[in-house]
Amino acid sequence: MEEKGRVTLAHGAGGKQTSELIDRVFKEYFANPDLTGDDAAVLGLAGGRYAFSTDGFIVSPASFPGGNIGKLSICGTVNDLACMGAKPLYITCAFVIEEGFPMEELEQIAASMAVTAKEAGVRIVAGDTKVAGKGQVDGVFITTSGIGLIPEGVETSGSKAVPGDLVLVTGDIGRHGCTILLAREDFGIEADVTSDCAPLAGAVKAMLDVTDQIHVIRDATRGGVGTVLYEIAEQSEVGVSLDAEAVPVREDVKGVCGMLGLEPLYLACEGRLVVIVPEEHAQAVLAALREGKYTGSAAVIGRITDEMPGRVIMTTEIGAKTLLPPPRGELLPRIC
C-alpha cells in the first residue's frame, strides 16, 4: 500500500495533516451537534445522579469476527455506565495510533464506533488523536470515557446482593475470549465463533422498566462471569450457589475450551451482564431480557446464599458440589 493509505507521524503533529485526518475519519463518522471544533465539549446536564466511567482498549488483533476495537471501545464504556443503571449520554474518545496503521482499517473502526454509539443512544462529543512511532504501540489503542444519567430510585452495586436473590446472566458466555484466542491463530483450531461484543444500555433499560429493585448489574469482561461472581461474593459478603448446567455456553465454545483446557466461566465476554435480583422479580426480568436483541439466551444460573461467604459453590452436572476455582490472574493478555 502506498504511504497515502497509512497513518504517518505527520497525522499526529497537530498541523494540516492532523486536521485532514480528523475531517476524513472522525468528523465524517462522529458528526453530531455536540461535537464542535472547540477545545472541550459544553454539555447542558440536568440535576440528578450521574455515572461517569473510563476504559482503555488494546485488543489484539484490532479487528476480529463480530467486531473491532472501535465497537469494543464504545460497548465497554456504555456497558460500564449501564451497570450502574444509567442511561449513557455522552462519550469522549482518545486514539493512540501506530505509525503506518492502514487508513482504511482506521475508517472501519471509526464507522463501527459511530454505528454502535448511535445504537446505544450516546453522542461522541470530544476526542483526541496521537500518532506514535512504529513499534511504540501495537496498531491502535483507544480510551473512551462516558457519562450517563441514573434514573431516580435506581441503585445498583456489587455490594447489594443478599441471600435469596437469584443470579442471571444475559446470554451465552465466553464467546469474546474464545473468538480472540482463535483469531490469533496460535492453536490451529477453527470454529465458527463470533464475539458477543454488544452495547447493553437497551437491555438494562428493559430490565429497569420491569422493576427498579435490581440489586447488582455487572458486565463480565476480561475475567469472565466467574471473576464477576467472586467479586460480588466478596463485596456483598455472601455465597454464590451456581448451577453449572444452567450456565448457557455454546457447543463450539465448549469444544474449544475442552481442547485447550479452559473454563468457559473464566473466558472474556464483551456483551454479557451478570444481574442479581430479588427472587420475586426474577422471572419478569428474565422475560424482558429474552425479548431483547442481545439477550435472547438469558438464563437464571444460581442463587445468593449465606453459606461460605466470599465463595462460589458449583452444583455440577452429576449433582455434586464443588468450589468454582477462584480466579488466578492468568488471564489472556490483550483480550479487550
Next chain:
Amino acid sequence: MSGKENGKKENKAREIIENYDGPGLRIMEVCGTHTHEIFRLGIRQILPPQVELISGPGCPVCVTPADFIDEAVWLALEKGVTVCTFGDLVRVPGSKMSLAGARAEGGKVQIVYSPLDACQYAADHPEEEVVFLSVGFETTTPAACLSLQEADRQGITNYSVLTANKTMPRAYEALRGSADVFLYPGHVNAITGTALCKSLAEEGISGVVAGFTAKELLAALAIALKKYQEGKPFFVNAYPRVVSEEGSPGAMKLVDEWMEACDSEWRGLGLIPGSGLKIKKDPERYDARVRYGVPKMEGRSNPACRCGEVLQGKCLPTDCPIFGKACNPLHPVGACMVSGEGACSAYYQYALR
C-alpha cells in the same frame, strides 16, 4: 441412542456406585485429565466411604524430575539455546530455579502449543539453536516425533529435542501395590490399543479404560466396582467409542522410527527401567543431550514437598505440611501444584474447605 436412554444409563451407573456395599478398594486414576475432571464434577462426593480414589502419576508435568528442568535451564543459560516448551513446564521448580527464573536471567524461553510450532520456530529463526522440551506419554510423543520428521524433511539443522517422554507399561508394574484397580487413561489407550492392559489382567493387575465425560467416568467406575466384587483380575474397555483393540499403528510406527526405550526417572517413583524414550535416529543432530553435551544433573526437589508420595497414592495432598501454605498455584513448590492436572492443584482449586 436417545438422550433419554443416555440419561438412564448414567443414572444406572450412579446407582451402582452409590449403592456399592462390597469390600473396600483403592482405584487409581492414572491420567491427569481424569484427575481434573473427577474434581471438576465432584465425583468423589458420590463414592461410598470404602471406595478410595487415588490420583496417580499421569500428568506429564508432575512426574518430570527436577534434573530435567536443570538440564533445560543449563541449555538456556550456559549454551544460549532457545528453549521451546509447553507453558506448564515454565513454572516447575528445578534444583536452583525454574525456566521462568532462567528467562528472568536472560535465557530465551519460548512457549509453544505443539512440537510442530517449535520446529516452525526453528525454521523461522535459523540464527538460533532451538531445543524443544519433549515431555509426555504415548499421547504426545507421536507429535514430538512428527516435528523431528518435519525437521528432517525440511532440512532444518538448528532443531533438536530434550526428551523426558515416558511410557506407561512399566509404570503400572511399579505401581501395582498402590491400587486395586486402575482407571486407564483413555487417550493413551487410543494410541496403544488394549493388548497391554489385557496382559496386565493376566498378571493380576485389574483396570478399566475410561473416557472423560461425566457419563463415561461414572460408567467406568460402576464397571470397576461390579467387576471387583467378582473377585478375579479383570480388564474392561469402557471407552470403545475412541479406544480400539489395535490403537493407532501409524502413531506407534512413527515413534518407533525415531525413539527407543530407555530407563527413566519419575518424580516420586524413582528410576523405572525401560519406562522412558530417547532419540534413536541421528542423536548427534536431534538429541539435545548428545548435541550439546549436557552434563549429568543431580537434581534435588524441595525436601518438604511430598509430591512423590502423593503420586503413589501414599498420602493426600492435604497431608503435606506445605500444601496450601508455602505451596499454592501462584507459588508452587512441587510439580503437582503447577499443572492444572496435578493432584495438589486439583485439591487446592476445587475442594470445599
